[in-house]
Amino acid sequence: MTAAAQIYIGCHLSVTAGYEAMGKTMLSFGGNTFAFFTRNPRGGKSKDLLPGDAAGLLALLERERFGKLVAHGSYTMNLCAANLQTRENGLDMLGKDLDRMEQLPGNFYNFHPGAHTGKGMEAGIQLIADALNRYLKPEMKTTVLLETMAGKGTEVGGRFEQLREIIDRVELREKVGVCLDTCHVWDAGYDLVHDLDGVLTEFDRVIGLDRLYAVHFNDSKNDRGSHKDRHEKLGEGKLGLEAMKRIALHPALSGRTKNGLIVCLPVGKLPQAV
Numbered sequence: 001m002t003a004a005a006q007i008y009i010g011c012h013l014s015v016t017a018g019y020e021a022m023g024k025t026m027l028s029f030g031g032n033t034f035a036f037f038t039r040n041p042r043g044g045k046s047k048d049l050l051p052g053d054a055a056g057l058l059a060l061l062e063r064e065r066f067g068k069l070v071a072h073g074s075y076t077m078n079l080c081a082a083n084l085q086t087r088e089n090g091l092d093m094l095g096k097d098l099d100r101m102e103q104l105p106g107n108f109y110n111f112h113p114g115a116h117t118g119k120g121m122e123a124g125i126q127l128i129a130d131a132l133n134r135y136l137k138p139e140m141k142t143t144v145l146l147e148t149m150a151g152k153g154t155e156v157g158g159r160f161e162q163l164r165e166i167i168d169r170v171e172l173r174e175k176v177g178v179c180l181d182t183c184h185v186w187d188a189g190y191d192l193v194h195d196l197d198g199v200l201t202e203f204d205r206v207i208g209l210d211r212l213y214a215v216h217f218n219d220s221k222n223d224r225g226s227h228k229d230r231h232e233k234l235g236e237g238k239l240g241l242e243a244m245k246r247i248a249l250h251p252a253l254s255g256r257t258k259n260g261l262i263v264c265l266p267v268g269k270l271p272q273a274v
């Protein structure tokens, strides 16, 4: 496999035992990347990254030729909430998370763009771009990934156009990419089962496949367009095993980025099927 066609595969791991420990766990699973929450996904509390632990993980990543890691921001971080306190809490989390990411330089920081909770899509998009313009710095080594969303409630990011709008309004847009969640995209209404080519062509037209750095490989409990965002075990949901396989093997996904594509599976061991 050439570097241009590299796919790195890993799953979500818990940070409880530390950072280097996650690297060792992923090695034992046979993967070569992983995702983790930068802080408690629902509560927002973060785990300290001690310098020795960071150095240990960085050495492991280099030695074992891991792909980039995908850190995931808290679900409670909402950069475009109508409530000012919620929005400020989100900004505080973003700033601190991005600071911490610089201790693991060169990796991805992926987050849910937010929900405008009544302010309107246009205002939501602007607030998210404002937050990125505030915290992205030219010297930063981290690439921020906006996640495609199911369009649940007032979520921003259920349409590719909304992500494109955010990126267009960010000054340091070379530091911004996209993480495609297969469950979310399906729930948002894009037909990954019957028209995978069409969806990827649409992604390329609106956002550009060169901005796609990671795929969250999730099946969905609900029908296309349900806007629910409820994940199902791989192959057991409405996307199904055949469609998931076609996505995993699609040449547009495996052959197009110099950094390789990161595929994140749900929590747990890597299934043999993928």
Ligand SMILES: [Zn+2]
Binding pocket: 072, 111, 112, 147, 181, 216
């Ligand atoms: Zn996510």
Ligand SMILES: [Zn+2]
Binding pocket: 181, 183, 184, 229, 230, 231
């Ligand atoms: Zn989800």
